[in-house]
Amino acid sequence: MHIAKKVVENLHLLRVDDPDTRFFEGLWEIPEGITYNAYVLATDEGSVVFDTWKGRYADEFVEAVKEVTPLSKVRYVVLHHGEPDHTGALPTFLKAVREAGSDPLVLGHPMIKGMVESMYGIKLRFKPVKDGETLAVGDTELRFIYTPWLHWPETIMTYVPEHEALITCDAFGAYSIPPKAFDDEFDDLRWYEKHVMRYAVNVIGKFRQHVVKALEKIRSAGIKVSVIAPSHGIVWRRDPSFIIDIYRRFGEGTVTKGKVVVIYSSMYGFVENIIDHVVKELELRGLTVTTFRFTEYEHSRLSELLGELADAAALVVGVSTYEGGVVPSMEHVVNLIAKKAAYPGRPALVVGAYGWAPTAGRIVKDALTKAGYEVIGPIEVKGALTDEVKSALNAAVRELSEKAT
Numbered sequence: 001m002h003i004a005k006k007v008v009e010n011l012h013l014l015r016v017d018d019p020d021t022r023f024f025e026g027l028w029e030i031p032e033g034i035t036y037n038a039y040v041l042a043t044d045e046g047s048v049v050f051d052t053w054k055g056r057y058a059d060e061f062v063e064a065v066k067e068v069t070p071l072s073k074v075r076y077v078v079l080h081h082g083e084p085d086h087t088g089a090l091p092t093f094l095k096a097v098r099e100a101g102s103d104p105l106v107l108g109h110p111m112i113k114g115m116v117e118s119m120y121g122i123k124l125r126f127k128p129v130k131d132g133e134t135l136a137v138g139d140t141e142l143r144f145i146y147t148p149w150l151h152w153p154e155t156i157m158t159y160v161p162e163h164e165a166l167i168t169c170d171a172f173g174a175y176s177i178p179p180k181a182f183d184d185e186f187d188d189l190r191w192y193e194k195h196v197m198r199y200a201v202n203v204i205g206k207f208r209q210h211v212v213k214a215l216e217k218i219r220s221a222g223i224k225v226s227v228i229a230p231s232h233g234i235v236w237r238r239d240p241s242f243i244i245d246i247y248r249r250f251g252e253g254t255v256t257k258g259k260v261v262v263i264y265s266s267m268y269g270f271v272e273n274i275i276d277h278v279v280k281e282l283e284l285r286g287l288t289v290t291t292f293r294f295t296e297y298e299h300s301r302l303s304e305l306l307g308e309l310a311d312a313a314a315l316v317v318g319v320s321t322y323e324g325g326v327v328p329s330m331e332h333v334v335n336l337i338a339k340k341a342a343y344p345g346r347p348a349l350v351v352g353a354y355g356w357a358p359t360a361g362r363i364v365k366d367a368l369t370k371a372g373y374e375v376i377g378p379i380e381v382k383g384a385l386t387d388e389v390k391s392a393l394n395a396a397v398r399e400l401s402e403k404a405t
Contacts, residue, residue, distance in 0.1 A: 001016070001017050002015060002016040002017070002057070002060055002061075002063075003015050003181060004064050004067040004068050004152070004183055005125045005228060005360055006183075007039070007163075007165070007197050007229060007235055008163045008165065008227060009162075009163065010041060010042045010043060010140070011039060011040075011041050011160065011163055011227075011229075012040045012041075012042065012068040012069075012293050013037060013038075013039060013181060013229070013235055014037070014038045014039065014040060014053075014061070014064040014065065014068070015035050015036070015037050015038075015181060015344055016035065016036050016053050016054075016057045016060060016061070016064070016154050017033065017035050017073075018033055018035065018036060018057075018177075018341075019032050019033040019118055019177060019401065021033065022346070024175070024203075025202075025203075027202070027302075027366060028202040028203075028302065028303035029232070029301040029302065029303045029304070030076045030199075030303060032175055032176045032177065032195065033176065033177040033231075034175050034176070034177065034232055035173075035176075035177055035178070035232055035233060036057065036085055036086075036231065036232065037051075037229070037230060037231050037232060037233070037235070038050060038052055038053060038055040038061070038064075038086075039050045039051070039167055039229055040068045040069055041137065041140060041142075041160065042068060042069045042073075042135050042180055043138030043139065043140055044139075044345070045075070045078075045137060045138035045168060045219045046073050046074070046075030046076070046137060046138070047068075047069040047074050047075060048077075048078060048137055048142070049065060049074055049076070049077045049078070049093075049130050050077075050078045050080065050090065050158060050167050050208055051075075051078070051079060051080055051081070051086045051087070051169070051231060052086065052087060052089035052093055053085070053086075053088065053089045054085045054088045054089065055084060055088030055092075056088070057088075057089060058088065058089035058091070058092035058093065059092060061092070061093055062089075062092060062093055062096045063233070063325070063350045065093070065243075068111035070100070071096055071097045071099075071100035071102065072097075072100040072101045072102050073102070074097050074102050074104045074273065075102070075104055075105065075137065076098075076104055076107055076135075076137065077090070077094070077104050077105075077106045077107070078107045078108065078142075078144075078158055078167075079104075079106060079107070079108035079112050079116065079157065080108070080156050080157060080167065080169035080173055080231070080342050081112075081151075081152055081154065081170060081231075082108075082111075082112045082115040082116055082152065083152065083170075084119065085231075086169065087116055087119070087120075088363050089107040090122075091120045091122050092118065094106075095123075096354055098212075099121065100183065101203075102132070102260060103125060104125070104279060104374070105125055105126070105127055106124045106125060106126045106127070106370075107126075107128075107129050107135070107144070108128065108154070108156065109128065109129070109146070109154035109155070109156050109338075110128035110131065110154075110183075110310065111153065111154035112154050112324070113126045113128070115154070120196050126133045129144040129156070130144070130146070131144070131145065131146035131156075132145065132221075133290060135182070137147065139162075139206040140160060140162050141160075141161055141162070142158055142159070142160060142162075143158070143159040143161065143206055144156055144157075144159075145157045145158070145159060145216075145217070145218070145221075145223075147168075147169075147171065147210070147214045148210065148252065149204075149207040149210040149261070150169070150170060150171045150204060150207065150210055150211065150214055151170050151171075151203050151204045151205075152155050152190055153206055154181050155169055155170065155171075156169070156384060157169060157171070157214075157222075159223055163229035164224050164225055164226035164227060165225075165226065165228075165229060166218070166227065166228050166229065167229045167324060168228055168229065168231070169231050170176065170203055170204070170231055170232070171204075171211065171214065171247065172197045172228050172230040172236070172244070172247055173196075173199055173203075173229065173230040173231055173232035173233050174192065174195040174196040174198075174200075174230075174232060174233035174234065174245045175195045175199045175233070175303075176192070176195040176233065177231070178185075178192070178233060178234050180234075180236050181234070181235055182234065182236075182237055182238070183236045183237065183238050183239060183240075184237060186234075189234075189242060192233075192234065194307065195233070195248055196243065196246045196247075197246065197250060197307045197311070198218075198232070198303050198304060198306070198307030199233075199307075200246075200247060200250045200307075200310070200339060201250070201307050201309065201310050201340055202303050202306055202307070202340070203304040204250075205306075205339065205340035205341070206339055206340060206342065208250055208251045208271060209251060210250030210251075211247050211248070211250060212248070212251040215216055215247075215248060215251070223242055225242065225244075226240065226285050228240040228243055228244070229253060230243075236328055238298075240283065249310075249311065250310055250399075253310075253343050254311060255312065255313045255346070256311045256312070256313060257310050257313050257404065257405055258286065258287050258288055258404060258405050259287070259288050259290070259311065259312050259314075260282055260288065260289050260312060260313065260314045260315070260400070260404055261289075261292070261308050261309050261315050261316070262275060262278070262279060262282075262285050262288070262289055262291045262292070262303070262315075262316040262318070263291075263292045263294075263300075263305060263310040263315070263316070263317050263318070263330075263333060264291075264292075264293060264294070264316075264317065264318030264319065264330075264362075265293075265294040265295070265315075265318070265319055265322065265327045265329050265330040266293070266294075266295050266318070266353075267295075267296065267320050267322075267327065268348075269281065269380070270353040270383070271318045271319065271320050271351075271352065272293075272295065272317055272318075272383075273341065273384070273385060274351050274352075274353060274381055274385065274393070275291075275316070275318045275351070276399055277390060278316060278318075278349070278351065278393055279291065281393065281394055281397040282316075282400075282401065284398055285397070285398075285401045285405075286405075287314075287401060287404060287405070290308050290312075291366070292304070292305045292308075294327075294329040294330060294333070298322070299329065302333065302336060303309065305333070306336065306337070306341050308329045309337065309341040309343075310341065312346070313346070313347075313403075313404035313405070314346065314347045314348065314349070314400050314401075314403060315337075315346065315347070315349070315368075315373065315405035316349045316350075316351070316352075316400070317330070317334065317347040317348060317349070317350050317351070317364055317368070318351050318352065319334075319350070319351075319352045319353075319360045319361060319364050320352065320353050320354070320360060321352065321353070321354040321355070321356075321358060321359050321360040321361075321362065324357060324359055325359060325360065326359075326360045326363050326364060327360065329362070331362075331363075334364050334367050334368065335367070337368070337371065338367050338368070338370065338371040341397055342371035342372050342373075343371075343372065343373070344372030344373075345372065345373075345374060346371040346372075346373055347373070347374050347375075347376060347399075347400050347403040347404060348368050348374065349373050349375075349376045349377055349379075349396050349397070349400045350364050350365050350375055350376070350377040350378040350379070351369065351377060351378065351379045351380075351381070351393065351396075352364070352378055352379070352380050352381065353380070353381050353382070353383075354380055354382055355380075355382070356402075358378075358380035358382070361377060361378025361380045362377070362378060363375045364378065365377065365378050374403070376396050376399055376400055377396055379392050379393060379396055
């Protein structure tokens with residue numbers, strides 16, 4: 001299902017809903033689905049199409065463009081980012097536009113031409129744009145802004161001063177299929193924040209500092225933003241500060257004091273017993289705990305885990321030793337945390353269980369330390385909990401609590 005709606009005056013949103021993709025980028029669980037947003041600027045001297053949709057929706061994309069402008073009037077196609085959820089429909093679209101009598105100029109970062117041509121086996125009539133370069137289309141001026149690593153090195157944005165509109169590609173996007181297209185169609189958007197944060201951590205992750213750099217670049221250039229038009233999710237035209245604030249907090253690593261994320265793997269219940277004790281002690285101290293489990297009965301969603309870590313004041317990891325190392329499920333989780341959710345200076349408590357060699361806790365500690373966490377422990381437990389072990393855990397929880405509040 002797609003929609004074609006006017007954002008402001010001659011700038012139109014083309015959105016298609018994708019409820020079928022269950023793993024975004026083949027990695028991140030998104031049972032709530034996602035949207036792909038493209039935009040069309042229609043002027044008396046021709047139209048500009050900003051990005052396309054995923055390839056499976058290529059024919060529908062052509063029809064959606066026709067709803068807001070004749071294909072024969074398409075003069076430019078701006079590619080903000082080369083990833084196939086933005087460029088997949090491009091070959092079909094260009095073929096349809098050329099058959100309609102136009103041969104649009106494709107604009108983008110210098111890197112994008114080779115990427116797109118090699119992915120799709122096509123040749124583009126292409127012009128690279130420079131950072132800060134402007135283009136007049138009719139009475140409208142476009143300004144191109146380089147925003148590298150949000151989230152690929154060739155990512156750019158387009159600013160339309162006439163509408164104070166910033167077309168932002170992946171930045172300021174989110175998971176989910178919102179029931180409405182624009183923020184001014186909702187009374188309350190607090191429910192949306194979790195989808196934003198999960199998406200930001202999953203997609204941008206280790207490059208979060210570039211969010212802050214991009215915001216400062218836009219501010220220092222004197223760009224006033226009244227509309228934010230991302231490639232996924234809600235378009236912001238009433239209060240763009242709402243989505244900007246979420247991304248700023250993500251980029252700066254702002255924490256929610258007293259929030260602790262607990263992650264553990266437990267093969268036969270021993271780590272689970274340890275974690276149950278730790279969680280009770282944390283809650284007794286007034287902390288808010290969110291728990292993710294990897295057991296014989298349940299595997300939590302990694303996309304949600306990373307999203308919750310974004311503003312957590314502290315982390316607890318419980319792990320089993322497995323074949324002289326870390327149980328594979330938790331090894332994968334810890335590697336993802338180090339790659340996508342490395343927050344230097346945040347406290348982390350590592351606890352574990354073992355039978356014949358207490359190695360997992362040390363390995364996890366080393367990985368988290370390299371990622372910048374201040375690690376307490378590891379506290380390794382052989383067998384059942386004893387009063388001595390409980391005392392050590394209580395002391396560690398007390399130290400973690402002091403750092404998290």
